[in-house]
Amino acid sequence: MKKLLIISLTLFASVSSFAQVQKSVKWNYHVEQKGKNEALLVMTATIDEGWHIYSQFTPDGGPLPTMFSFDSSACYTIEGKVSEPKAQEDFDSTFDMKVLTLDGNPSFSVKIKLSDDSCVITGRVEGQVCKDMCILFGDTFTINIGNTKDGEVITK
Secondary structure, X not given: OHHHHHHHHHHHHHHHHHHOOOOOEEEEEEEEEOOOOEEEEEEEEXXXXXXXXXXXXXXXXXXXXXXXXXXXXXXXXXXXXXXXXXXXXXXXXXXXXXXXXXXXXXXXXXXXXXXXXXXXXXXXXXXXXXXOOEEEEEEEEEEEEOOOOOOOEEEO
């Protein structure tokens, strides 16, 4: 009976360790006020050593790009597209094409125009982070501007 218990616990521990989610990219968000009605949303990835994400501008037929979406609200409008740092161009034999990758701590940003003194901005970032394998990621965020502590950021 004691052997059966030890075998069961060992099996459970090994299965549990495989079931844990690898989180090789983490996101931080903040707001830079640029004027009374303008701000810059900054979304910074912290990517584990040896891992990378793909540019938003990944060509069709390639890997899953990093994608940002913002929920509609009457208190703000997005001005232009989300910008990103210069990506590294590499040939990827899996896709048989050149792909654009980012590693380290790339920061993405987008200008917003505010139509109210206080605003809650919600959205999501999705993509894949890769090393020897690829893992899908998704992160939702809530950014409070105005009647809170200077651009308080709440992530879920």
